[in-house]
Every structure is written in C-alpha cells, then in structure tokens.
Amino acid sequence: MKNNGYKRLHKYIILSMVLAPVMIYVGALAIGYIYFANSLESSTESIMERVIKDHRQMIESFLEERKGDLTFLQDTYTYDELTNNQILAQILKQLQKKSPAFIDLGIFDNNGLHVAYQGPYDLTGRQYKKEGWFREVIEQGYYISDVFLGFRKVPHFVIAVVMNSEKRWVIRATIDTYLFNTLVEHISIGKTGEAYIVNAKGMLQTQRRSGGALMEVDEMNGGMPKYHEGIKVFMQSGINKEEFLTATTWLNNRSWMLVVRQDKQDAFQSLHSASYIIILLSIVGILIIIVVSFFLSTSIIRRMGEVNAEKDQLQYQLIRAGGLAELGEMATGFAHEINNPLQIIKNEQTLIRMNLSELYEEGQVNNSEVVAELEDSLNQIGIQIDRCARITQAILKFGRKSEAEIKTISLKEFIPQITVMIEKKAAVHGIEFYYQLSRGIQTIKGDPSQLQQVILNLLNNAIDAVIEKHSATGGKIEFFIRPDGKGNISFVVTDNGIGITQENIDKVFTPFFTTKPVGKGTGLGLSVCFGIIQKMGGRMEVTSNPNEGTTFNVLLPNDKVN
Amino acid sequence: MARIKVMIVDDEELLLFTTAKLLEKNGFKVIQATSAIEAIGLLKRHPVEVMILDGKMPGMDGLEALKTVKQFYPFIQVIILTGHATSEAAIEGLNLGAFDYIMKPISIEELIKKIENAYYIHQQMKEKKEFFFR
Numbered sequence: 173m174k175n176n177g178y179k180r181l182h183k184y185i186i187l188s189m190v191l192a193p194v195m196i197y198v199g200a201l202a203i204g205y206i207y208f209a210n211s212l213e214s215s216t217e218s219i220m221e222r223v224i225k226d227h228r229q230m231i232e233s234f235l236e237e238r239k240g241d242l243t244f245l246q247d248t249y250t251y252d253e254l255t256n257n258q259i260l261a262q263i264l265k266q267l268q269k270k271s272p273a274f275i276d277l278g279i280f281d282n283n284g285l286h287v288a289y290q291g292p293y294d295l296t297g298r299q300y301k302k303e304g305w306f307r308e309v310i311e312q313g314y315y316i317s318d319v320f321l322g323f324r325k326v327p328h329f330v331i332a333v334v335m336n337s338e339k340r341w342v343i344r345a346t347i348d349t350y351l352f353n354t355l356v357e358h359i360s361i362g363k364t365g366e367a368y369i370v371n372a373k374g375m376l377q378t379q380r381r382s383g384g385a386l387m388e389v390d391e392m393n394g395g396m397p398k399y400h401e402g403i404k405v406f407m408q409s410g411i412n413k414e415e416f417l418t419a420t421t422w423l424n425n426r427s428w429m430l431v432v433r434q435d436k437q438d439a440f441q442s443l444h445s446a447s448y449i450i451i452l453l454s455i456v457g458i459l460i461i462i463v464v465s466f467f468l469s470t471s472i473i474r475r476m477g478e479v480n481a482e483k484d485q486l487q488y489q490l491i492r493a494g495g496l497a498e499l500g501e502m503a504t505g506f507a508h509e510i511n512n513p514l515q516i517i518k519n520e521q522t523l524i525r526m527n528l529s530e531l532y533e534e535g536q537v538n539n540s541e542v543v544a545e546l547e548d549s550l551n552q553i554g555i556q557i558d559r560c561a562r563i564t565q566a567i568l569k570f571g572r573k574s575e576a577e578i579k580t581i582s583l584k585e586f587i588p589q590i591t592v593m594i595e596k597k598a599a600v601h602g603i604e605f606y607y608q609l610s611r612g613i614q615t616i617k618g619d620p621s622q623l624q625q626v627i628l629n630l631l632n633n634a635i636d637a638v639i640e641k642h643s644a645t646g647g648k649i650e651f652f653i654r655p656d657g658k659g660n661i662s663f664v665v666t667d668n669g670i671g672i673t674q675e676n677i678d679k680v681f682t683p684f685f686t687t688k689p690v691g692k693g694t695g696l697g698l699s700v701c702f703g704i705i706q707k708m709g710g711r712m713e714v715t716s717n718p719n720e721g722t723t724f725n726v727l728l729p730n731d732k733v734n
Numbered sequence: 735m736a737r738i739k740v741m742i743v744d745d746e747e748l749l750l751f752t753t754a755k756l757l758e759k760n761g762f763k764v765i766q767a768t769s770a771i772e773a774i775g776l777l778k779r780h781p782v783e784v785m786i787l788d789g790k791m792p793g794m795d796g797l798e799a800l801k802t803v804k805q806f807y808p809f810i811q812v813i814i815l816t817g818h819a820t821s822e823a824a825i826e827g828l829n830l831g832a833f834d835y836i837m838k839p840i841s842i843e844e845l846i847k848k849i850e851n852a853y854y855i856h857q858q859m860k861e862k863k864e865f866f867f868r
Binding site: 507 | 755790
C-alpha cells in the first residue's frame with residue numbers, strides 16, 4: 173500500500189515540477205519571441221524606408237545634375253554656337269568627361285526640327301514635333317522622358333530643356349540607359365534586395381534583377397500603380413506565392429515609382445534564426461526540466477521514505493519508552509505490594525520450621541519420608557521466596573528514576589576497564605574475545621556507571637549465547653567502538669552464539685522477556701539498558717540469525733557533535 | 735539477660751502477627767502497633783529499646799514516625815523495614831536517626847541480629863546519659 177502511495181506521489185510531484193516550469197518557460201520564450209519579432213519587423217521596415225529614401229535622393233540628384241548640365245549649356249552658349257556641329261561635338265566630349273551617362277546631344281528648333289546632333293546615330297533633320305517628349309518639354313520647360321524606342325529603335329530615355337530666348341529652342345540629351353540601370357539597380361540590402369523603377373503605366377524603366385526587361389510590364393505593380401505621398405512599406409505576394417517586403421516612393425514629378433524590395437525570408441532572416449534557436453532552447457529546456465524533475469522527485473521520494481522509516485522507528489521507540497516509563501511507575505508500587513506477602517510467607521516458613529523442631533525435640537515426630545518431604549517443601553518455599561525477592565528487586569531497579577550523572581567519559585580508559593572483566597570470563601569458557609576502539613574516538617558524554625551496566629549486560633548476554641551453542645572451543649565475541657558516519661559513536665557487540673529467532677527479535681527489549689531458563693534471568697536487563705541508552709539520547713538496535721549469531725548496536729551521540 | 739523490648743509497627747496485620755510470634759519464640763518481648771499514631775501512643779505506657787517500623791503506612795508514614803519518635807524518645811533505636819527501598823529514602827532515614835534501613839523480605843535470623851546490634855547501641859547511649867547525669 174505504502175509503495176503505491178509513494179508511486180502516486182512520485183507521479184504527482186514529477187507532473188507539478190514539470191508542468192509549472194515548462195509553462196512559465198515556454199510562455200517567457202513566446203513573449204520574448206513576440207517582442208523580438210515585433211521589434212525586428214519595425215526595425216527592418218525602418219531600414220527599408222531609409223534605404224529607399226537614400227536611393228531616391230541619389231537618383232533624383234543624378235537627374236537634377238544632368239538637367240543642370242543642360243541648363244548650364246543653354247546659359248553658356250548661344251543657339252548659333254550650339255547648332256555648330258564642331259562646337260556641339262566638343263561640348264558633348266566635355267559633358268561625357270564629366271558624366272559618361274550622356275550618349276548624345278541634340279538641338280531642336282521651336283518646330284521640332286532636329287537642327288544639330290552629335291552622337292552615334294544619324295538623327296539630324298528629323299522632325300519631332302509630334303513626339304510626346306517634345307510636346308511635354310515645350311509645355312513644361314524641361315522634361316525627363318520614360319524609356320522609349322524612338323527613331324533609333326533602342327530603349328532609351330532623354331532629358332530635354334527649353335531655352336526661352338528670342339526664339340524658343342530645345343536642348344536634349346540621351347542618357348545611357350545601361351549606366352542609369354546600374355545606378356538604380358546598385359543597392360545593398362540582404363541577399364535578395366533589389367531596386368527598379370516603373371512608370372505611371374507600370375512599365376519597367378530599369379531592369380529588374382530578379383527578372384524583367386526594360387519596357388516590360390511589372391506584374392507586381394502592373395496596370396496603373398497608385399500614386400502616394402512619401403514612402404510606403406508593405407508585404408507583397410509574388411506570382412509564385414513568394415512574399416516580399418516592399419517599399420515604394422514616387423519621383424521625377426510623379427512619373428516614376430521607385431521600388432525597393434527584399435524576399436521576406438531574407439528580410440527577416442534573423443527572426444527565422446531566432447525562431448530556430450527558440451525552438452531548440454524550448455526543446456532543450458523542457459528536456460532539462462523533465463530530467464531534473466525526475467531526479468529531484470526521485471530523490472525527494474527516497475528521502476521521504478527514509479524520513480518516514482526513521483519516524484516510524486522513533487515512534488516505535490517512543491511508544492516503547494513510554495510503555496517502559498509506565499511500567500516503571502507501576503514497578504515500584506508492585507514491588508512494594510509483593511514484598512509484604514513475601515515477608516509473611518518467610519515468617520510462616522520459619523514458624524513451621526520452628527514448630528517442626530519443637531515436635532522433633534518432644535519426640536512427637538519421627539524421621540520419616542513424610543517428614544523428609546516436609547523439610548524439602550520448606551526448603552523449596554525458602555528458595556522461591558528468595559527468587560521472588562530477587563525479581564522484585566530487579567523490578568524496583570527497573571522502575572527507579574535515578575538521575576544519570578552526565579560526565580565526559582574517556583573511552584581509552586573506560587573500555588579496557590570493562591573488557592578486562594569480560595576477557596577473563598570469556599577465557600574461562602574457551603571463548604575468543606576481541607575488541608577494537610577506533611582511532612579518533614576520544615570521549616563521550618554519559619553516565620559512566622550506567623554505560624558500564626549496558627555494555628556489561630550485552631557482553632554477558634553474548635557469553636551466555638555462545639556457551640549455549642559452542643562447547644569448549646569455537647565461540648567468538650567481537651566488540652567494536654567506532655563512528656557510524658552520522659554523528660554517532662557505535663558500540664557493536666557481535667557473537668557467533670545461538671542467535672535469536674525472528675519471532676523473538678522484536679521482543680528483546682520488552683520487560684520480562686527472556687529466553688534463559690527459569691530462575692536464570694529476570695528478563696529486565698535489556699529493557700533497562702534500552703531505557704538507559706534512550707535517556708542518554710541514543711538508541712539500541714539488534715540483528716540476528718538463528719544459530720549463527722547476534723549483533724547488538726548501541727548508538728550514542730558523538731561528544732563533539734553534542 | 736533481660737528480655738529486649740521490641741515494638742513492631744506495620745499496617746499489615748498478618749505480617750505483624752507472624753513477625754511478633756517469631757521474635758517472641760526467640761525470647762523478645764514484643765509490642766504490636768498497626769499504625770504510627772498507635773505506636774507513639776503505646777510508647778507512653780510501653781517503653782521499648784528497639785522499634786521495627788514499616789516504611790510505608792497509611793496516615794503517618796515511616797519517616798514521619800521516625801522523626802517523631804526520635805524527637806520524644808531519642809534512645810529508641812529504629813529499624814526501618816520496608817517493601818520499597820530506594821537509596822534516597824535510606825539516606826534520608828539514616829540522616830533522621832534510623833539505626834538501619836532494610837528491605838523485605840528478611841529472614842528472622844538476620845532481623846534478630848539487627849535488633850541485638852540496635853539494642854547494644856541503645857544500651858551504650860543509656861549508659862552515657864546515666865554517666866553524664868550522675
């Protein structure tokens with residue numbers, strides 16, 4: 173029953189020790205993860221915003237500078253100078269030195285006629301009045317076009333500026349699309365980060381690194397991308413269900429949208445790493461909690477078992493001591509009540525003897541068998557009276573509440589005083605006697621005469637047990653005095669005598685229990701010893717195997733511990 | 735030799751009777767009392783040399799009786815004969831002036847020896863007193 177109870181308790185303890193910490197641990201990790209994820213998301217979006225802002229600024233600066241270059245030319249040269257091919261060629265050369273982005277340079281009159289051109293194409297004399305870019309630049313004063321094919325049938329875009337002088341004329345430069353593409357594309361944001369430009373119709377103005385040629389429709393932002401102020405950061409799903417962290421912003425007078433994007437996994441790489449670490453930590457942590465809980469709970473249950481066993485033992489000893497104390501109380505009254513009748517019987521015995529003597533002297537009684545039997549009976553009465561008297565004396569000793577005189581006993585001197593008595597008695601009966609006092613044990617606190625009584629009682633009992641089993645040889649008694657490793661000094665008496673049966677071993681410390689023949693023992697010796705040792709703060713234990721021998725162990729608190 | 739006068743005080747009547755009979759058979763003159771009060775009362779009319787006093791009696795116990803006897807009859811030698819002897823009680827009894835403190839059961843021979851020794855002391859004390867007051 174007890175074992176089942178311990179098993180249930182063990183399970184309950186393990187469960188409690190595992191559930192609560194695991195819940196708190198996992199909860200803490202989860203909360204930490206959530207906060208980290210939110211923080212990371214926020215931080216990543218901020219980074220994206222900063223990147224696109226910087227990139228926009230860079231592109232706009234580039235375009236402004238190119239526009240500025242053309243405006244400078246208009247301010248510096250006259251129409252006539254610029255329409256001179258030689259001068260225009262020199263100007264283009266200088267412009268290209270400053271910025272390799274210029275592919276060509278063209279001058280147009282108010283009617284759209286290409287009056288002068290320097291560049292790799294043959295465009296002089298062509299009419300551009302109906303071209304969209306021309307109409308825009310005349311209307312707005314300057315214009316940056318979308319990428320288009322034009323007469324050269326090659327994707328390109330132009331920057332054009334109107335010169336408002338006596339006659340209106342336009343200076344136009346073609347920007348190297350490849351160079352501009354490299355400028356836009358060049359962005360460092362993770363492994364998958366990319367940047368590109370789409371126009372208001374959703375057509376790519378620069379190539380997209382992940383796939384998308386110039387002038388293709390951007391399937392992500394296809395159709396008419398909606399204009400918005402400032403910078404927008406959001407998650408966007410691709411055609412193949414891949415997710416991107418995307419940032420968009422408008423530039424070039426709302427005609428171009430700059431897109432910067434990064435694969436979601438790439439953008440939140442550290443979050444994924446953290447997730448794996450957190451999962452790993454969770455598993456490892458839970459395992460550790462389970463293992464530690466198991467070992468701790470096992471240790472607790474084992475210790476509980478030991479403590480309960482000790483408690484049972486103490487309780488048993490307490491009950492026994494209580495019983496003995498009650499018995500002690502009764503003993504004195506009992507002895508007193510018995511001694512009076514004994515005195516009467518003794519007196520009557522003496523009277524009978526005296527009367528018998530008188531009868532002898534008067535010759536009224538002959539020496540016959542009957543008279544002899546009477547004498548025997550009178551003798552027996554005397555013997556039994558003396559026997560009863562010894563028993564009551566022993567009971568009185570048992571019940572006596574004599575106060576122990578506690579002294580510091582030097583065991584080096586104390587033990588030999590006892591063993592010298594036993595050695596002689598053992599030698600007489602052919603019993604081998606050996607004793608050993610462990611090194612390091614100096615003193616003990618106790619009543620010397622009571623302790624001597626206990627040890628002598630045990631050694632004498634050992635001698636009696638050995639005599640009962642062995643004849644002149646073979647008997648052995650060992651007496652050890654040593655620390656037990658738990659703060660006690662152990663007095664161990666071991667013999668190879670007749671032993672004590674299983675049914676009797678629980679009764680050895682019970683008053684009046686004896687295995688000795690009638691008249692040989694009162695059965696009070698061990699119970700008195702038990703009481704003495706109890707009062708000294710110790711305890712007595714016995715183990716025995718019938719026909720093999722017995723060991724008595726007296727444990728007393730170590731003087732130093734006390 | 736004059737018969738030694740002994741008073742036995744014990745609440746156990748049969749014990750009183752048998753002990754008295756044994757002592758009388760051995761030549762002692764015996765007065766019996768079943769309580770300490772009765773004994774002290776009897777002493778006025780029946781002076782004795784030796785008293786055998788039970789240690790535990792109802793009413794006035796042995797030690798109380800001893801104190802009283804020694805106070806009024808200092809020469810009487812008191813032997814405490816008890817069924818319940820402790821060293822403390824014995825020391826107390828001897829300090830109060832008891833001649834001896836012995837435990838029941840005792841053989842009549844031993845008791846007679848104790849009485850004769852007590853009587854000797856009684857006689858010694860009486861002679862000293864008579865000498866002193868001569």
